[in-house]
Every structure is written in C-alpha cells, then in structure tokens.
Amino acid sequence: MQNLETDILIVGTGLAGLSLAKYLSEQNPNLQITLLSKTSIDECNTYYAQGGIAVVHDFIKDSYQQHIQDTLLAGKGICDKKVVEHVITEAPARLQELIQWGVELDKNNSGELDLGLEGGHSQNRIVHHKDKTGLEIETKLIQVVQNLANVTIRTSFFATDVLLDNQKCIGIIGFDEKSEVTSIVAKATVLATGGSGQVFSVTSNPFVSTGDGVAMAYRAGAKLEKMKHIQFHPTALYEPNKSQAFLITEAIRGFGAHILNHKMERFVFEYHPDGELATRDIVSKAISDEMKKEHSKHVWLDVRHLQIETFKTKFPKVYNYCFENGIDVSKDLIPITPAAHYQCGGIVVNEMGATSIKQLFAIGECSHTGLHGSNRLASNSLLEAIVYAHDSANHLISLMDTIKMNKVEIIPIRYKNIHHDEVLQFKNQLQHFMKYDSLYANTKNTEKVYEMVTEMSKRFKMKFKNYNSHPFLCETYNLIQTAEIILKDCLPKRYRVKSVKKEKTIS
Ligand code: SIN
Numbered sequence: 044m045q046n047l048e049t050d051i052l053i054v055g056t057g058l059a060g061l062s063l064a065k066y067l068s069e070q071n072p073n074l075q076i077t078l079l080s081k082t083s084i085d086e087c088n089t090y091y092a093q094g095g096i097a098v099v100h101d102f103i104k105d106s107y108q109q110h111i112q113d114t115l116l117a118g119k120g121i122c123d124k125k126v127v128e129h130v131i132t133e134a135p136a137r138l139q140e141l142i143q144w145g146v147e148l149d150k151n152n153s154g155e156l157d158l159g160l161e162g163g164h165s166q167n168r169i170v171h172h173k174d175k176t177g178l179e180i181e182t183k184l185i186q187v188v189q190n191l192a193n194v195t196i197r198t199s200f201f202a203t204d205v206l207l208d209n210q211k212c213i214g215i216i217g218f219d220e221k222s223e224v225t226s227i228v229a230k231a232t233v234l235a236t237g238g239s240g241q242v243f244s245v246t247s248n249p250f251v252s253t254g255d256g257v258a259m260a261y262r263a264g265a266k267l268e269k270m271k272h273i274q275f276h277p278t279a280l281y282e283p284n285k286s287q288a289f290l291i292t293e294a295i296r297g298f299g300a301h302i303l304n305h306k307m308e309r310f311v312f313e314y315h316p317d318g319e320l321a322t323r324d325i326v327s328k329a330i331s332d333e334m335k336k337e338h339s340k341h342v343w344l345d346v347r348h349l350q351i352e353t354f355k356t357k358f359p360k361v362y363n364y365c366f367e368n369g370i371d372v373s374k375d376l377i378p379i380t381p382a383a384h385y386q387c388g389g390i391v392v393n394e395m396g397a398t399s400i401k402q403l404f405a406i407g408e409c410s411h412t413g414l415h416g417s418n419r420l421a422s423n424s425l426l427e428a429i430v431y432a433h434d435s436a437n438h439l440i441s442l443m444d445t446i447k448m449n450k451v452e453i454i455p456i457r458y459k460n461i462h463h464d465e466v467l468q469f470k471n472q473l474q475h476f477m478k479y480d481s482l483y484a485n486t487k488n489t490e491k492v493y494e495m496v497t498e499m500s501k502r503f504k505m506k507f508k509n510y511n512s513h514p515f516l517c518e519t520y521n522l523i524q525t526a527e528i529i530l531k532d533c534l535p536k537r538y539r540v541k542s543v544k545k546e547k548t549i550s
Pocket of ligand 1: 093094095294421424
C-alpha cells in the first residue's frame with residue numbers, strides 16, 4: 044500500500060476542481076495540491092456542457108435583480124436567497140478570470156459578448172462558445188492547470204472513501220492507475236466529483252457521473268439535502284440503449300426551435316404560457332405527459348423553419364452529430380426525450396464550501412449550496428462551480444496554517460478480482476428501475492421502485508461483501524446508494540433517515 048501526502052486534495056477535474064486548483068496555486072505557489080481524476084482528466088460533465096454560463100453582462104437591458112428573480116422562480120421557492128444574490132453578483136468577476144485564463148467566448152457583430160437565451164431567463168444572458176462551451180472551458184483550464192508547478196494531477200485514480208480520524212476528514216483511500224491501494228492524507232479534502240446522472244436509464248451525463256462524491260460523503264456521515272431534486276433536461280436526442288444520451292442544447296429553443304407531438308402540435312403551450320422556453324421541470328413534465336398520452340417513446344424538436352446557415356455556425360456540434368446519425372435538421376424532425384441531467388441537491392455546504400465534516404469540502408454539482416432550489420435555472424451550474432471554487436480557495440488558504448497533519452494508522456483495503464458481468468447486471472438493473480416516472484409519477488410508484496432498489500442493495504452487499512475491493516464494484520455500489528438516497532428523499536417523511544447511517548469507511 045502506498046501512503047501519500049499533500050496539503051490540499053481535490054477529487055474531480057471538471058470546472059470546479061480545476062478552477063479551485065488554479066485559485067489556490069495563484070494565492071500560494073508553495074502549497075502542494077493534488078488533483079484526482081477517475082479516468083482521463085477531461086471526462087466529466089463540464090466537458091459535455093453545451094449551453095454556457097449565465098452572467099448579467101448587458102446592464103442596460105438586464106440587471107442582477109432580474110437574474111436573481113429568474114433563479115428564484117425556477118427554484119420554486121426553496122432557493123437560499125442570500126446564496127442566489129451572492130453567486131449572481133459575483134458572476135462578472137469570475138467570468139473575467141475565465142477569459143484571462145484563455146477561455147474564448149462568442150462575440151456578436153459589434154464585438155460584444157454574444158448573449159444567448161435559455162428557458163426560464165427573462166433576458167439574453169448566456170455567454171457561450173458555440174454549442175461547446177464546456178469543452179472550451181475544460182480544455183483551456185487543463186492547459187492552465189498542467190502548467191502549475193505545485194499541482195500534481197493523477198488520472199485513473201478511483202477514490203473509494205474519505206478517511207476519518209476523530210470526526211475529521213484526513214484524506215481519501217482508493218486505487219491508483221495500477222490498482223495499487225493508495226491513501227492520500229491531506230490537510231483539506233475537496234469533493235468536486237460532479238453529478239449522478241448514471242443512476243438513471245436515460246441521462247445526458249457521461250459514464251463517470253456515478254454519484255461517487257455523494258455516496259462517499261454519505262458513508263462518512265456528512266449531511267445531504269434535496270437529493271430528490273433531479274433535473275431532467277427536456278431535449279436529449281432519442282437514441283435507445285445509449286449509456287449517455289446526446290444533448291440538444293436548450294439554447295436551440297432560445298434560438299426559436301419548436302417542440303412538436305406526433306400530431307405536429309406545439310403542445311408545451313398547453314402546459315405553460317412560456318411554451319418551449321418555460322423552465323426545464325415544466326417542459327420535461329409536459330413532454331413526459333404527452334409521450335404517455337400518445338403512447339410514444341419520444342416527441343420531436345423542429346428547427347426546419349430556422350436559418351440553417353446561422354444554425355450551423357451557432358450549433359455545429361448538434362448539427363454534425365445529427366447529420367452523422369442520419370438526421371438532416373434542415374429537413375428532418377429531431378426525436379427527443381427528457382434525460383436525467385443535473386443533481387440539484389447534494390452534500391450540504393456553507394458559503395465556503397465546507398461540509399458538516401471538518402476538513403471536508405464540496406464544490407460543484409456534488410454539493411448543495413442552496414442556489415438551485417428544486418429546479419436549476421439553465422446555465423447557472425458552471426457559474427456556481429467557479430464562484431464556489433473561488434470562495435473556498437480563499438478559505439482553504441486561510442486554514443492551512445491551523446491544521447497539522449498527524450500520523451495516523453490507515454487500515455488498508457484489499458484489491459479483489461471481480462467478474463465484471465456479475466457487477467454490470469446490478470448496474471443495468473438499477474438503471475432499468477430509475478426513470479423519470481420513478482421520481483415524478485406518484486408516491487406509490489416511487490415507493491415500489493424504492494423497495495426494489497433497497498432489495499437489490501441487500502443482494503449486492505450479500506454477494507460482494509466488500510464494496511471497496513474493486514473500483515467497478517465501488518462505483519456500482521455508489522450508484523445503488525445514491526439511488527436509494529434520491530428515492531428515500533422523494534418519499535413521505537416516515538421513510539427518511541433521521542441522521543445518515545454510518546458505514547465503516549475501511550475494512
Ligand atoms: C444546455 O445546453 O441545454 C445545458 C446547459 C445547462 O445544463 O445549463
């Protein structure tokens with residue numbers, strides 16, 4: 044077993060993790076910072092984000108107040124207003140930093156930032172890089188962080204659990220790229236592990252989004268909140284049996300696309316006066332209800348009436364992907380379906396990203412800051428990630444002198460070979476259970492799915508005993524546990540755990 048040390052350990056290399064490393068390094072080039080990525084450095088939700096970042100930029104037409112109001116309305120009354128105000132007013136400063144770090148954003152003919160429109164926004168305020176904003180941010184930030192002398196990046200590192208000593212987090216344990224059991228002890232550990240879309244049968248999230256941070260924090264006893272608020276994106280391309288559904292960015296609806304049922308009606312207006320530009324929860328529910336009414340597996344997105352050359356320039360990724368898959372969007376309708384897209388709840392954190400466990404922090408999608416309420420406003424997530432990375436960096440720097448790294452005995456975990464297919468069966472079955480209706484149809488249905496998942500969880504534990512003896516085993520267990528947490532949170536109070544159940548972090 045290897046025992047490593049670092050000052051600050053960051054688990055996850057999306058926008059949250061990378062920008063945190065950059066802020067920390069700028070403030071103290073002598074700190075040792077270690078960044079862990081589960082597979083390759085760029086495999087994360089940020090990479091696939093198409094839309095952009097919501098920022099008030101045109102202060103003549105727009106205002107912080109309007110962005111705040113839109114966020115609160117989308118979140119259905121359960122956002123934390125102070126957090127909303129803070130994040131939105133910090134946005135222009137954080138945007139300038141991204142631009143300084145080399146991120147290129149689209150400009151209009153006057154040379155000003157081109158501001159796109161997405162559902163739930165009362166003004167055009169989405170800054171973007173065509174329909175590849177996440178890819179642009181991720182690639183530019185990787186270049187920046189790779190050049191920082193005090194940052195060590197370790198890819199293909201699977202963290203199984205956080206390590207606890209006297210109720211404090213002292214690092215993590217897991218498997219390195221050679222499957223060697225490795226502990227990394229740190230003064231502060233930051234979970235920036237992203238979301239949990241892979242819990243569901245249809246998701247826009249990549250295969251790495253398996254709720255690892257949430258499950259690790261849960262097992263360590265950290266407080267979680269609002270886990271039932273899983274946002275379904277209304278317009279993923281309907282491609283049966285794909286583990287990651289291709290997203291058709293909401294910006295395309297902002298550009299004028301229509302959603303049609305099989306009778307070629309723009310039915311979303313029957314559900315909400317804003318039609319296709321209502322918030323995501325409303326549009327996803329409208330589509331799901333319409334699919335049930337029509338007994339269909341998808342509805343349609345229609346862009347045929349739009350200016351095709353402009354469309355190609357603005358949305359090359361969507362245009363090309365559809366074209367390569369036999370859909371010429373200038374002539375054909377695009378089959379779409381809602382897909383699990385974003386985890387609005389997560390590990391409870393304060394304004395500095397601190398969790399309920401000392402020396403354990405969480406930023407980005409795995410955290411719950413209070414910004415999103417029950418339904419995230421489009422393009423507020425990259426914004427939240429960078430604002431919290433910035434704020435927690437300041438706090439972490441101030442903490443460093445106050446924390447001593449004590450020598451503690453770390454009980455190793457053991458690597459075990461597994462039959463991959465046996466584990467995969469559990470993952471497939473879980474995804475089969477977890478659909479839009481599992482959360483949103485009715486309590487009776489959710490209760491039934493919860494019971495099936497709980498039963499499956501028991502079988503899993505009986506069969507495999509030590510979930511932490513292999514990365515794929517642990518990842519599958521993380522999916523199952525995250526599903527249980529989500530479902531339980533959807534059910535009436537009697538199902539909910541009073542305090543989280545602690546499990547041994549190491550065995
Ligand atoms: C999209 O481009 O529609 C996704 C952006 C987001 O999730 O905010």
